[in-house]
Amino acid sequence: MDLQYDTEHTILRDGAEKYLAGRYDYRTYQKIAESDAGWNSDVWTEFAELGWLGLPFADEDGGIGGGPVEVAVLMETLGKSLVLEPYVPTVILGGGIVSALGSPSQRQLILPAVAEGKLRLAFAIEDRGTPVQAKKASGGYVLSGAKKMVLGAPMADTILVSAKMGGGVGVFVVPAETRGLVVRPYRMVDGGRAADIEMVDVSLPSSALLGNNESAGATIELTIHRAIGALSADAVGAISSLVAATVEYTKTRVQFGQPLAKFQVLQHRMVDMKVKEEEARASCLFATLSLDGPTDRRARAVSGAKAKIGRAGRSVSQSAIQLHGAIGTTNELSIGGYTKRLIAYELLFGSTREHLRRYASIISDPAVASAGLLSAPAN
Amino acid sequence: MDLNISPEDIAFRDEVRKFLDSAVTDDMRRGVELTTAFINDPEISIDFHKALHKKGWSVPAWPKEYGGTGWSAVQRYIFDTECARYGAPMFNGAGRAMLAPVLMKFGRPDQQEFYLPRIAAGEDHWAQGYSEPGAGSDLASLKTKAESDGDDYIVNGQKIWTTHAHKSNRIFALVRTSSEGKRQEGITFLLIDLDSPGITIRPIVGNGGDHEFNEVFFDNVRVPKSNRVGEENKGWDCAKYLLEFERGGSLQAGRVRAQFTRLVKLIKAHSPDDPDIAVRMAELGTDLDAMEMIDISILSAVQSGGNPGPISSLVKLRWSQVRQQIAELAMDTIGEEALKWVGERPLYETLQLPPDEEELLTQTPRYLNYRAYTIFGGSTEIQTTILSKSMLGL
Numbered sequence A: 001m002d003l004q005y006d007t008e009h010t011i012l013r014d015g016a017e018k019y020l021a022g023r024y025d026y027r028t029y030q031k032i033a034e035s036d037a038g039w040n041s042d043v044w045t046e047f048a049e050l051g052w053l054g055l056p057f058a059d060e061d062g063g064i065g066g067g068p069v070e071v072a073v074l075m076e077t078l079g080k081s082l083v084l085e086p087y088v089p090t091v092i093l094g095g096g097i098v099s100a101l102g103s104p105s106q107r108q109l110i111l112p113a114v115a116e117g118k119l120r121l122a123f124a125i126e127d128r129g130t131p132v133q134a135k136k137a138s139g140g141y142v143l144s145g146a147k148k149m150v151l152g153a154p155m156a157d158t159i160l161v162s163a164k165m166g167g168g169v170g171v172f173v174v175p176a177e178t179r180g181l182v183v184r185p186y187r188m189v190d191g192g193r194a195a196d197i198e199m200v201d202v203s204l205p206s207s208a209l210l211g212n213n214e215s216a217g218a219t220i221e222l223t224i225h226r227a228i229g230a231l232s233a234d235a236v237g238a239i240s241s242l243v244a245a246t247v248e249y250t251k252t253r254v255q256f257g258q259p260l261a262k263f264q265v266l267q268h269r270m271v272d273m274k275v276k277e278e279e280a281r282a283s284c285l286f287a288t289l290s291l292d293g294p295t296d297r298r299a300r301a302v303s304g305a306k307a308k309i310g311r312a313g314r315s316v317s318q319s320a321i322q323l324h325g326a327i328g329t330t331n332e333l334s335i336g337g338y339t340k341r342l343i344a345y346e347l348l349f350g351s352t353r354e355h356l357r358r359y360a361s362i363i364s365d366p367a368v369a370s371a372g373l374l375s376a377p378a379n
Numbered sequence B: 001m002d003l004n005i006s007p008e009d010i011a012f013r014d015e016v017r018k019f020l021d022s023a024v025t026d027d028m029r030r031g032v033e034l035t036t037a038f039i040n041d042p043e044i045s046i047d048f049h050k051a052l053h054k055k056g057w058s059v060p061a062w063p064k065e066y067g068g069t070g071w072s073a074v075q076r077y078i079f080d081t082e083c084a085r086y087g088a089p090m091f092n093g094a095g096r097a098m099l100a101p102v103l104m105k106f107g108r109p110d111q112q113e114f115y116l117p118r119i120a121a122g123e124d125h126w127a128q129g130y131s132e133p134g135a136g137s138d139l140a141s142l143k144t145k146a147e148s149d150g151d152d153y154i155v156n157g158q159k160i161w162t163t164h165a166h167k168s169n170r171i172f173a174l175v176r177t178s179s180e181g182k183r184q185e186g187i188t189f190l191l192i193d194l195d196s197p198g199i200t201i202r203p204i205v206g207n208g209g210d211h212e213f214n215e216v217f218f219d220n221v222r223v224p225k226s227n228r229v230g231e232e233n234k235g236w237d238c239a240k241y242l243l244e245f246e247r248g249g250s251l252q253a254g255r256v257r258a259q260f261t262r263l264v265k266l267i268k269a270h271s272p273d274d275p276d277i278a279v280r281m282a283e284l285g286t287d288l289d290a291m292e293m294i295d296i297s298i299l300s301a302v303q304s305g306g307n308p309g310p311i312s313s314l315v316k317l318r319w320s321q322v323r324q325q326i327a328e329l330a331m332d333t334i335g336e337e338a339l340k341w342v343g344e345r346p347l348y349e350t351l352q353l354p355p356d357e358e359e360l361l362t363q364t365p366r367y368l369n370y371r372a373y374t375i376f377g378g379s380t381e382i383q384t385t386i387l388s389k390s391m392l393g394l
């Protein structure tokens, strides 16, 4: 058992915070959110130079071999700065599924380019109406169907698409300009971008199927869990920023002849926010440390974190707005941005209620409920 | 970073399990399950205490030179978790967890040598005499007076809410020895035998039906000055030091997880298809997981020689709320069954029903009793005010 961050984590965190503090303030976020593209290519290049775009990839794939903890450390700082560039879609989702399923040549083709900042990815998972089906055709496959809420798809060069095939499911590499692929982009509440996509008889070579794998269901789920883990750390960053901003604001805002922070009723509300932040952080760490573990435990920790952090985020953002008064209801201060970020977190990859239901079905086994979180390592 | 336990710790866990297999009897377990108050009567816990003592495990948290086990933080976590899983009895912490650290820090060697082994062996049972009718959260306003008379003090006044005074042979009490200067500077810490002439103990029955706490009256009670801990008028230092242990102190995760597991089984039996109950159960489970992670992160900080910092002060606050909510959901889970009431105590003597029916009769009393979790040992409001300083710098 060891929950201490080591020097390398501290270096990663401090470096990221320092860079983002100088490069990505709230005005920058607002400008990018309001731009047509919704991301900034210079920033993206700098992310590549900092080594972030290959953080979780293996050395031989052009990455630096970081694990879930390193990803979480970075993601928390991205959340604090409200970074809009498509890190999770490209590195965690797209890059994650290619790392896990891809053949050596597919990984070589895609991952080093991602790490260098030359290729952006998205991963289309959730079906919309007609599920995407892949049928064998001469020399490859033909895909038809529709997907929704594909994060980062509007700026992606390549979209990974999950498709039903026979009894199983596979993941296909689909370049954005492929004929028959229609991308319908939209803006999300926090300024991030996503798209619904439609595929009508899209022809792909057989080399487009990742790892030639027709039963990728479990790996897709693992990749989603990794994305939820990363987004959870991002949300913890947003929550902690809201708490810090609210404490600072009430220390300086004077009413009735004294700083607001002197009123016990507000002190107590801020402690409540801080406690929720700490619990959210703890819950996120449990999920992070379970990502490489046994499936049941991972599902329990991830769904638990998604629900717990979702609830915390909602409550903390409501308190932050309340304690700022009228200014809290505008976009003037960063708390507006964090509030929207946390709404997005709650709604992506399953609502709080859905995750509570999943968590309930796992925890209702008394053997699971009674076991402490420290455990013998699985062999 | 990881949540793994080492092969040595697994071997330790197996040793603990082997011990508990024989030390925790079915009668004990039933006694624990049918206790709706906070701590178990000595009648239930004493044999377990004796078995622990024989094994050298009765006071694991104490420094080794006083009889502690010298276990690592992880081993203590394992021990607590396993005891809870086995349904082992809970002791009154007043002696082991509160008074003992005060004696180790402020007591004279002869006091340490006399009292500590008796606590470790389960021979002495202590009560905590802090609160008074006029001194609750504002403890320093206490009025119980000790006047000097030769080698003795003469004590007059009243304590209240004194847990297990009726099951104890001694009480440590804060008394006023001076009314000059700051209120905190006139307080003295005394050790008093409860069979001293002039002491009257009157029961207070809580609305959950249990007699757990009492009023304790002092009418010209003679206490030797040698029973004073620390200097005269310096008792506030002892009092504050003790509260650190009462409020922070032991790991809770194991106990709360055991309580949660009973809830999970209750839901399976009574409301398996109620989606609202399932959601509330899941919310509590995620609270519990997060709090256990905080417990473990404190362990980890201590293990690597660091200081957990202010986060340790939120632990008492949140565990008390989680425990209340589990008790509340347990009551809600059984529907109208929660209406049935058996007033006689102890339930482990009164009831003679099938175990699952007996369990139903504990839920409402436990719900009512557990409202006190957020009142004693520093109320939620007092803790929150402390946290606003320690965590937020307000």
Ligand SMILES: Cc1cc2nc3c(=O)[nH]c(=O)nc-3n(C[C@H](O)[C@H](O)[C@H](O)COP(=O)(O)OP(=O)(O)OC[C@H]3O[C@@H](n4cnc5c(N)ncnc54)[C@H](O)[C@@H]3O)c2cc1C
Pocket (backbone or CB within 6 Å): B127, B128, B129, B130, B131, B132, B135, B136, B137, B138, B160, B161, B162, B163, B164, B213, B372, B375, B376, B377, B378, B379, B380, B381, B382, B385
């Ligand atoms: C089950 C149980 C067992 C106990 N066992 C013992 C024991 O063994 N020995 C012992 O000495 N005592 C014991 N106590 C007493 C306990 O320590 C006191 O109840 C506690 O200190 C609170 O004091 P009070 O009950 O007088 O409430 P009060 O102090 O009168 O408080 C009433 C309410 O006002 C709030 N409040 C008080 N001050 C403030 C403030 N400054 N700001 C905001 N809110 C405030 C409190 O949080 C509470 O909600 C026990 C209590 C219970 C319930």
